[in-house]
Amino acid sequence: MKVSIIGQGYVGLTISVFAAEHHTVVGFDKNQGVVDALNAGISHIEGVDSDDLKKWITAGKFKATTNPADIADSEVVVIAVPTPLSKDRKPDLVFVEAACKTIGENLKTPGLIINESTSFPGTVRNLIKPEIEKHSQASIDHLYAVSPERVDPGRTDWNQKNTPRLYAGLTAEASMAVRDFYSTFCDNLVEVSSPEVAESAKLFENTFRQVNIALVNEFAQIAHALGISVYETLDAAATKPYGFMKFMPSAGVGGHCIPVDPSYLAHTAAELGVPATFIERANEVNLEMAKYVVDRVKADHAGSLSGKKVQIVGVAYKPNVADVRETPAEPVVEELKRSGAIVSWSDDLVSSWMGEKSAQLGGCDIAIVVTLHSVTSATDVLKSAPYVFDTTGKVKGAHSL
Ligand SMILES: NC(=O)c1ccc[n+]([C@@H]2O[C@H](COP(=O)([O-])OP(=O)(O)OC[C@H]3O[C@@H](n4cnc5c(N)ncnc54)[C@H](O)[C@@H]3O)[C@@H](O)[C@H]2O)c1
Numbered sequence: 314m315k316v317s318i319i320g321q322g323y324v325g326l327t328i329s330v331f332a333a334e335h336h337t338v339v340g341f342d343k344n345q346g347v348v349d350a351l352n353a354g355i356s357h358i359e360g361v362d363s364d365d366l367k368k369w370i371t372a373g374k375f376k377a378t379t380n381p382a383d384i385a386d387s388e389v390v391v392i393a394v395p396t397p398l399s400k401d402r403k404p405d406l407v408f409v410e411a412a413c414k415t416i417g418e419n420l421k422t423p424g425l426i427i428n429e430s431t432s433f434p435g436t437v438r439n440l441i442k443p444e445i446e447k448h449s450q451a452s453i454d455h456l457y458a459v460s461p462e463r464v465d466p467g468r469t470d471w472n473q474k475n476t477p478r479l480y481a482g483l484t485a486e487a488s489m490a491v492r493d494f495y496s497t498f499c500d501n502l503v504e505v506s507s508p509e510v511a512e513s514a515k516l517f518e519n520t521f522r523q524v525n526i527a528l529v530n531e532f533a534q535i536a537h538a539l540g541i542s543v544y545e546t547l548d549a550a551a552t553k554p555y556g557f558m559k560f561m562p563s564a565g566v567g568g569h570c571i572p573v574d575p576s577y578l579a580h581t582a583a584e585l586g587v588p589a590t591f592i593e594r595a596n597e598v599n600l601e602m603a604k605y606v607v608d609r610v611k612a613d614h615a616g617s618l619s620g621k622k623v624q625i626v627g628v629a630y631k632p633n634v635a636d637v638r639e640t641p642a643e644p645v646v647e648e649l650k651r652s653g654a655i656v657s658w659s660d661d662l663v664s665s666w667m668g669e670k671s672a673q674l675g676g677c678d679i680a681i682v683v684t685l686h687s688v689t690s691a692t693d694v695l696k697s698a699p700y701v702f703d704t705t706g707k708v709k710g711a712h713s714l
Pocket residue numbers: 319320321322323324325341342343344347393394395396408409411412415429430431432462463464465466569570
């Protein structure tokens with residue numbers, strides 16, 4: 314089949330290389346730099362190997378493009394564009410709407426349109442379908458489906474092939490078509506009764522993580538006040554063989570999913586007039602962690618960080634990726650600057666961030682570890698400053714949460 318994938322980021326490129334084994338893939342992206350790099354066989358995503366990409370380009374199974382006309386006569390079109398929050402933390406579907414316009418104007422034969430972008434329930438039925446129809450010739454009847462993406466960038470044990478994939482079509486015919494497509498490269502497909510169930514399940518998965526992370530972040534504060542180790546206490550609780558799942562405290566949550574998706578669910582709740590108290594409180598607790606961390610460091614420095622040189626170690630939002638979207642390092646930096654500290658940062662995987670280059674590890678009065686990549690030595694970090702505060706639980710001997 315000819316498969317066009319709108320958006321060649323973490324989700325779209327990952328799907329592209331898996332689909333290319335069985336189909337001819339057009340990777341459409343509006344970013345010319347991304348497209349040029351992909352066509353030169355250079356992957357910009359952890360987990361997508363440049364050699365794989367080159368293999369599919371050489372075999373004529375993959376090409377990237379900024380030309381929307383290239384998606385014409387695709388049998389399948391997958392939407393994989395960002396779904397961020399607006400400044401007032403409301404769902405912002407401007408990229409999805411733009412993708413719908415591209416599809417409507419350029420897909421001139423009936424196709425299967427699948428949304429993999431995370432969004433609130435009703436997006437496929439009430440937004441994507443009408444929006445594509447608005448821009449299409451009246452005579453074209455596409456099939457519509459949703460299959461929320463669960464990729465965890467940088468992870469090798471769970472991938473596109475073995476991670477169970479939820480799906481639902483707007484019609485029975487669409488459900489069958491979406492199953493046929495994914496079954497070519499995914500071993501475990503789970504059909505649900507409506508697109509709204511699939512869309513809601515994705516939001517609930519990430520909300521579950523957000524709430525549990527907030528709970529453990531709150532517990533870390535209680536444990537510290539009690540004078541006990543949060544890590545030892547969590548390990549102790551985790552010896553219970555059932556009914557407990559271990560989450561780790563941190564400087565906050567980051568990435569495209571955990572800080573964002575729960576707000577999509579809260580938005581739906583608000584529209585329905587149902588309270589989303591847990592979601593909102595969890596968000597607040599996680600956002601407040603940056604201040605808590607800086608307050609702890611401040612308390613160890615006679616209540617003032619004014620003029621102190623502080624280095625953030627690890628600014629990616631999680632270990633072993635170079636992704637800085639919504640990174641908790643950012644509020645930590647802001648909080649430190651508000652306290653009068655002179656802030657630098659060092660990250661072995663992120664070369665530039667917030668207009669600055671990564672600094673060499675060391676040379677500061679204080680180091681605060683936000684993310685520890687596998688390539689970064691905990692021993693070196695411990696030696697990098699006279700005072701080290703670790704929010705990851707991995708730098709033994711440092712001050713910690
Ligand atoms: N990154 C993850 O781990 C992950 C996991 C599961 C789900 N998701 C969801 O998948 C969706 C995509 O996320 P991502 O991480 O791949 O984003 P990304 O920012 O890595 O990539 C998105 C790409 O889409 C392109 N784009 C934006 N608007 C476009 C348009 N109108 N036409 C063509 N290209 C366009 C951008 O240039 C970019 O290259 C989001 O809804 C996200 O929440 C992400």
